[in-house]
Amino acid sequence: MSLWLILLIIFAALAFMAHPSLCYRKCERWRGEQFAHRGLHDIKSGVVENTLPAFIAARDAGYGMELDIRFTGDGQVVVFHDDDLLRLAGDARKVRRLTLAELKAIPLGGVDDARVPTLREVLDAVGGKTPLLIELKSGPGNGRLCRALMDITAGYDGEFIVESFNPLIVAWFRFHAPRVVRGQLVGPMPSYRPAGNGISAFCMAGLLANFVSRPDFIAYDANARRFFAPHFQRFMFRTPMAAWTVRDPALAALIRKRGEMVIFEGEGRPN
Numbered sequence: 001m002s003l004w005l006i007l008l009i010i011f012a013a014l015a016f017m018a019h020p021s022l023c024y025r026k027c028e029r030w031r032g033e034q035f036a037h038r039g040l041h042d043i044k045s046g047v048v049e050n051t052l053p054a055f056i057a058a059r060d061a062g063y064g065m066e067l068d069i070r071f072t073g074d075g076q077v078v079v080f081h082d083d084d085l086l087r088l089a090g091d092a093r094k095v096r097r098l099t100l101a102e103l104k105a106i107p108l109g110g111v112d113d114a115r116v117p118t119l120r121e122v123l124d125a126v127g128g129k130t131p132l133l134i135e136l137k138s139g140p141g142n143g144r145l146c147r148a149l150m151d152i153t154a155g156y157d158g159e160f161i162v163e164s165f166n167p168l169i170v171a172w173f174r175f176h177a178p179r180v181v182r183g184q185l186v187g188p189m190p191s192y193r194p195a196g197n198g199i200s201a202f203c204m205a206g207l208l209a210n211f212v213s214r215p216d217f218i219a220y221d222a223n224a225r226r227f228f229a230p231h232f233q234r235f236m237f238r239t240p241m242a243a244w245t246v247r248d249p250a251l252a253a254l255i256r257k258r259g260e261m262v263i264f265e266g267e268g269r270p271n
Contacts, residue, residue: 014206014208015236016211017208017209017210017211018206018207018208018210018211018229018232018233018237019210019211019214019237020184020210020214020215020216020217020218020233020237020239020240021174021182021214021215021216022214023216024238024240026181026216027181027216027217027240030131030161030181030217030240030261031240031259031260031261032256032259032260032261032262033064033131033261033262034063034064034256034261034262034264034270035063035064035065035066035131035133035242035261035262035263035264036054036057036058036061036063036064036065036066036264036265036269037049037066037244037245037263037264037265038050038054038065038066038067038068038081038265039051039053039054039055039057039058039065039067040054040055040057040058040061040063040065040269041053041054041057041265042266043109046109046111046114047111047114048088048108048109048111048114049081049088049109050067050068050079050080050081050116050117051108051114051115051116051117052117052121052122052125053113053114055067055117055122055125055126056125058130059125059126059127059129059130062130063130063270064130064131064132064133065126065130065131065132065133066132066133066134066135066244066263067079067122067132067133067134067135068080068081068134068135068136068137069119069134069135069136069137069145069149070095070096070136070137070139070145071095071096071139071140071141071144071145071148072095072096072098072099072100072103073096073097073098073099073102074099074100076099076100076118077118077119077120077145077148077149077152078095078100078103078116078117078118078119079116079117079118079119079122080095080103080116081137082095083095083096083137083139085106085108088108088109089106089107089108089109091106095116096139096140100118103115103116104116119149119152120152123152123153123156123158126158127157127158128156128157128158128159129158130158131158131159131160131161132158132159132160132161133160133161133162133163133183133242133261133263134149134160134161134162134163135162135163135164135185136149136162136163136164136166136169137164138164138165138166138169142166142168142169142172143172145169146169146172146173146176146177147176149162150176150177150180160180161180161181161182161183161216161217162180162181162182162183163182163183163184163185163217163219163242164183164184164185165184165185165186165187167184167204167209167210167212167213168212168213170182170183170184170213170215171212171213171214174213174214181216181217182213182215182216182217183215183216183217183218183219183242184207184209184210184213184215184217184218184219185219185220185244186204186205186207186218186219186220186221186229186230187205187220187221187224187227188205188221188224188225188226188227189201189202189205191205191221191224192204192205205227205229206228206229207229207233216240217239217240217241217242217261218230218233218239218240218241218242219241219242219243219244219261219263220233220241220242220243220244221244222243222244222245222246222251222255223245223247234258240260240261241258241260241261242260242261242262242263243255243260243261243262243263244263245263245264245265245268246262246263246264246265246268247264247265247266247267247268248267248268249267249268249269249270251268252264252268252270256270
């Protein structure tokens with residue numbers, strides 16, 4: 001067997017593994033959509049990320065909003081990014097170890113009225129006025145979290161799409177809720193190495209688990225250098241894309257010109 005044939009087979013196998021969903025029309029409505037990252041927050045003004053004031057500010061400004069969901073210790077779905085409360089509250093306890101009542105008693109970012117909201121509270125506050133991009137955080141009970149999201153959003157009078165770094169979570173929507181637009185979050189290889197070896201980091205950063213989840217869009221780290229996977233997706237497959245987290249208005253303008261979704265923060269806020 002010639003070297004060129006071997007390389008062709010390898011390329012074909014990698015392309016099959018990395019290929020996204022073929023349902024491109026599902027993302028047509030989302031081209032150029034703008035999402036405020038964890039709401040429209042500014043800690044200097046006392047508006048903390050992933051809290052109701054941040055989401056209300058995004059709603060009132062007419063922006064969509066990106067948010068993160070996870071379970072509490074008593075099985076409630078709350079909106080919070082980190083595994084623990086150390087960064088925002090100086091408390092090293094894990095969110096999944098605390099009850100909702102215990103979480104509600106902890107102020108975030110040094111702001112007394114900034115508390116962890118439930119997903120239901122966020123949906124009530126947004127009221128369907130602007131779209132949501134919901135990231136499901138990976139942890140114990142991933143399937144339960146997916147089902148809980150669908151139960152909570154049943155009858156919600158508003159648009160939302162989902163995304164996750166975990167391909168198995170994205171795959172859950174492929175097989176159990178195919179009408180929901182689903183996205184695969186991806187970062188460069190160094191971001192995966194603390195949690196795995198070089199091979200797993202290469203596979204995750206290269207989106208080689210797409211054959212399981214077949215995502216409708218790819219959400220990529222717009223600030224990463226030497227990051228091949230987004231370029232491959234964009235030019236090989238014409239995959240719908242979302243860029244995170246954009247803090248440069250010039251970069252935001254370029255991304256929107258390409259028709260991609262923009263997940264922005266701070267200076268990246270569109271004019």
